[in-house]
Amino acid sequence: MDTELLARIQFAFTIAFHYIYPPLSIGLGLLMVVFEGLYLKTGKKAYEILTRFWLKIFAITFGIGVATGIIMEFEFGTNWSVYSRYVGDIFGSALAAEGLFAFGLESTFLGILLFGWNRVSPKVHFISTIGVFLGSMFSAVWIVVANSWQQTPAGYHIVGEGLNARAEVTDFWAMVFNPSSVDRIIHVWQGAFLAGAFLVLSVHAYYLLKGKYVEISKKAFKMALAVATLVSLSQLFSGHSSADGVAKNQPAKLAAMEGHYNASSAADLYLLGWVDNESQEVTGIGIPGGLSFLVHQDFEAPISGLNAFPKNEVPTQVNAVFQFYHIMIAIGMFLIGLTLYACYLWWRGTLFKKKWLLRIFVLSALLPQIANQVGWFAAEMGRQPWVVYGHLKTSDAFSQEVSSNQILFSLILFLVVYSILFLLFLYSVNKKIKHGPYDEADNPNEFLKYT
Template identity: 55%
Template sequence: MTEFLATEILARLQFALTIMFHYLFPPLSIGLGLLLVIMEGIFIRTKNPIYEKITKFWVKIYAANFAMGVATGLVMEFQFGTNWATYSRFVGDIFGSALAAEGIFAFFLESGFLAILVFGWDRVSPKIHFLSTIMVALGSLFSAIWIVIANAWMQSPVGFHIIGEGLHRKAVIDDFWTMVFNPSSVRMLVHCVIGCWLMGAFFVMSISSYYILKKRHLEVAKKSFVIALILGFIGSVLAATSGHFLAERVSVTQPAKLAAMEGHYRTGTGGSPLYLFGIPNNKTETVDYGIKIPGGLSFLVHGNFTTPVVALDQFKKEDRPPVGITFQSYHLMIFLGIYMLTLTSFSLFLLKINKLFESKWMMKIFCVSILAPVIANQAGWVATEVGRQPWIVYGLLRTPDGLSKSVKSEQILISIIIFSIIYILLFITYIFVVNNKIKHGPDDLIQKLK
């Protein structure tokens, strides 16, 4: 029993480490992809060479990020077969369809047009190159679509039937489109993609603000910053809106998860409070040091302040998710969302009165604010995945039951150590390459523009 528990903990730790490291890069590809389309679209429309210069610079960053996303994503998928064989057998029909679609419609589309995007500036017409930029951006988006669909099915499994027994049980698709448009997929996808836009926007603003502080490449930096700032503001507003609608759906499909996110232990007979922050206490089933809005959770879920929301007391203890990490990660995501919305709103005001780029302290804030969407994206997925526990497929397969039966804890530990070393080296290389491109800047394009 102790060996099995150690195996489960290590297998979950390994997957968490690899997926969280991998997820540093796909959101940035999606966000940068949209910004590249916008920047090159402005160049096509205005014929202003500065926007060609801007696009060429950010394409270089995009290419390095794409390579890291591919390298880290391959390792993650192998774990399904090594550490989670029972789970892979159970969901193989569903995941196989979604991952195959991701490969056909996303990866090949993105990688096929990437060469034209990076190397085709002087080899194809501007319109063909712009089409390639659009295809690359769509490829990164389609990748998110199919991966989120697969994950959303784990949250809200529909459109299937079970065949086999014991270790040979598996879910088989009855209706492909019912599986695709499961109750969680659309709202999860929208919120996820908006989070990617924020990451791309704040990444561009971070580097642009660095240039502005150093008084280098000012025309490129300021125009890039403004484009990213507008996307960042729109993304911040949409993130709050889409997050609300997603939480509404979670209250229906996974009420235990929502209760854990909100630290909601007891159902009661009146309105359910909304905690702004606090420390959940499982022993007393209260939120210590919490500040709450009476009836706030009821209002968000039901539209009034009196209808109670289902709490954790309606579930057996063995069916409840871990409350502490779910609550804190969820609230961290919300806090960072408010921070990004406040920062972009105030920055638009300063831009309107021509004070933004003269404010050194604002530029310094933006230099480090790339951490906000990175952490918010990670925290959101932590809340989503931990909040699903103890189920790996909600209501159908518990997480311990999805483990491989032959893998040993020491084998997983060795692989964690090896992959950690590889990932550290990869990340150092990535930082070196990107930092070198940032320090060099778009200077190599000046001669051509002259």
């Protein structure tokens, strides 16, 4: 098999697997801040129990996330040496900032968060919870900044020529606030908040269906629902802003996302469809001129299509980009409808009487994770054939010294190890969920005094 393709598959697998965990850590961190803040404000034992319970699942998620993320740094050096040389100064700056601002903050407070119960005051512990949550958010900032620079480079100049060329930072803050970074950071945060909120909704919907931990689950469900509703609605704005940025800075990617081929014409907005790259046609349901309206507020405004660019500078897997992008949109709209309907039932006082709705919420934990994954797939595949947009192609970025057999062997090894880690993660989380937030068998009435 082609060495470049294997290297891309290996990195896609490792980063996609790793990305299961950081969004959960960020999202659960937010909910822990909410629960512990309510405990300090109200003094109700229920919120302390919820904080302690979700802290255990947070710790498992955080640990697996760290373990699965380390390997990617080695892949840069072994499989993508030309790329590593080219972006080393940029990534070095961003990752150094991550270590200083994110890992430093997390490591300072993580020990207190995990082991500080009954050893420090409630306020100090709450500050530690906030510190770990902010650290996880800052970590996402610098990773997204580095990736966004690949999408929309800024604040740099090129030193050297050919395979020895590399980008050097000339303006650190221009590099940080490159044209796509802010929109993408906000969108990533929101996806992470939804991942955490819907995991909480899923687990407590499961408890409610089983008739276990009912009172405490109602409290947790309502708080998580409020977060999920606000964040899912706010994603409409960040998603639109991100799409406007793509239209301005990466028009070929936007064309691939909507299967738009005509060099300059009004573009339709598809709800669903299938792209035939050979005939350059899309079969599906769409709004005529809808994309033109979203970008220019004019149904007749021309949008640059894939035929407006050189064939060797546009994505080849147009249908895949189209499908991944539209799956993300479909899930986002479904989550908005689901949370708004649940809020309506909450207002009516019938939220917990709808067993069918609780069953949907049990399964809903998968949806933000799927949306996060396919969103990244669309963004990265839509950027092809560039690894640094407009400057360095993916075909020029991988290591020439590494053979396809070596990459294939390591890919199989990673597949085995990561599968074991994933099964361990599922087993550990399932064990915590089955044990529950507290032991009802000891004295089920004792807890109710504190609710």
